[in-house]
Amino acid sequence: MDVLRTPDERFAELPDYPFVPHYVGIGAGDALRMHYVDEGPRSGPVVLLLHGEPTWSYLYRHTVPELVAAGLRAVVPDLVGFGRSDKPGGTADYTYQSHVDWLAEFVARVGIAGATVVGQDWGGLLGLRLVAQSPGFASSYVACNHGFPTGDMEPNDAFRSWLEYSQSVPELPVGEIVLNGCATDPGDRVRATYDAPYPDESHKAGARVFPVLVPIRPDDPASDAVRAARGVLSGWERPFLTVWGEQDAVTRGADEMFHALVPGAKGQQHVRLDAGHNLPEDAGAELGRIVADFALSVAGARR
Numbered sequence: 001m002d003v004l005r006t007p008d009e010r011f012a013e014l015p016d017y018p019f020v021p022h023y024v025g026i027g028a029g030d031a032l033r034m035h036y037v038d039e040g041p042r043s044g045p046v047v048l049l050l051h052g053e054p055t056w057s058y059l060y061r062h063t064v065p066e067l068v069a070a071g072l073r074a075v076v077p078d079l080v081g082f083g084r085s086d087k088p089g090g091t092a093d094y095t096y097q098s099h100v101d102w103l104a105e106f107v108a109r110v111g112i113a114g115a116t117v118v119g120q121d122w123g124g125l126l127g128l129r130l131v132a133q134s135p136g137f138a139s140s141y142v143a144c145n146h147g148f149p150t151g152d153m154e155p156n157d158a159f160r161s162w163l164e165y166s167q168s169v170p171e172l173p174v175g176e177i178v179l180n181g182c183a184t185d186p187g188d189r190v191r192a193t194y195d196a197p198y199p200d201e202s203h204k205a206g207a208r209v210f211p212v213l214v215p216i217r218p219d220d221p222a223s224d225a226v227r228a229a230r231g232v233l234s235g236w237e238r239p240f241l242t243v244w245g246e247q248d249a250v251t252r253g254a255d256e257m258f259h260a261l262v263p264g265a266k267g268q269q270h271v272r273l274d275a276g277h278n279l280p281e282d283a284g285a286e287l288g289r290i291v292a293d294f295a296l297s298v299a300g301a302r303r
Contacts, residue, residue, distance in 0.1 A: 052121020066288025081206020
C-alpha cells in the first residue's frame, strides 16, 4: 500500500478551526496515522462526530464549541483518506469493510465507549455498522442526511447523477463539491479549506472511490453486512434522533425510514432544518446545541 501524507503546511491558519491535532496509529504496524479533534473534559459524556464524503473534521468546526460549552467531550476523526489522516494512494485500497475496520480500530485505540454518535453522509454508513457490531460502543445515535442502503432498492436520480459525475470528472473539485451540497455559500476561504488535504489528484483516491462503495445492487460486497446491521437496528431501543437538512435531494425521506426502522427513534424530537446535505456546514452551531441537549438527556437517563 502506497500511503500519502498531506504536508502540515497545508493546514496552517485554517478559518475557525483552532483545534490542536491528535494522532493515533492503526493497521498492521500502525501503518496508517489517523488524525482527530479531541476537545472538552475527558470525564464528560463523549460525542463522536463522523464526517462524510468528501469532507473532513473541519465540517464540525462550529458544532464542537457548542458541545464543549455544554460539558461534553467532542471527538472528531478524519476518516482514512481524508483531512489530516493518511491517504492510501490506490482506489483498490479502500472498501466499505476496510473503512469499518479502520474506524473500529480508531475507536478502540482512543477508548470510545458509551458515546452519542453523530453520523453525516458516509459517517452514518460507517457509524451504524459499528453500532450494530459493538453493543457498548454507542449509548445513542444522531443521523444527519444519510441512508443505510443494502442495494435492494434502486438509488434515486440525484445519487446516480452524483455517482456518474464523481467517476467521470478528470479532476475532483472537492471544495466545490462540498459547497454544492450546502444551502448557503460560506465563501472562498472555506472552499479552499476543504481542498487543503489534497495537494493533487494522487491524494484523492479515498474521495474518488467513496461513491462507488455505496451498495446499489443486491449482490454488492457490503449488502449482506448492511442487511445484518439493519436487523440489529430493528431491535435497537437506545435513543435515536434524526436531524435533517431539508434541501437535500440525495437523502430526502431517509429520516422517515429510520423513524420506522429503529424502535429508539419512537417519541424523539426529530428535527428538520433549512439546510443542505452538508448540514453541519450550513447549521453547525445549531446542530451542536441540538446534539448537546440530546446527549445530556441520554447521560442523565443513564444515571
